[in-house]
Amino acid sequence: MARNMYPGHCYKCGAYVPAGYGHFERRWGQSGNKWRIQCVKCASGRIVTDKDPCVQKAIEKRKEREKSK
Numbered sequence: 001m002a003r004n005m006y007p008g009h010c011y012k013c014g015a016y017v018p019a020g021y022g023h024f025e026r027r028w029g030q031s032g033n034k035w036r037i038q039c040v041k042c043a044s045g046r047i048v049t050d051k052d053p054c055v056q057k058a059i060e061k062r063k064e065r066e067k068s069k
Helices: 040-044 053-067
Strands: 022-029 032-039
Touching (some): 022 040, 032 040
Antiparallel strands (some): 022 032
16 A cells, blocks of 8 residues: 555544555545545554654655645
8 A cells, every 4th residue: 555645534543644654545436536544553553653764755755746736
């Protein structure tokens, strides 16, 4: 799964998930394509910090995307 670039709430535990601290997944429903976030703790049981390379990479990607708009 890919890390989330945008914050949201975990669909399993309801916790707030900042950018890079979770995974996003596509869910198809009656109203079409939707995205949802799952925190890393619910996905794999790990606890991540600001120093985690995946967190830093997701935050950098988001900043790059915002600059290009």
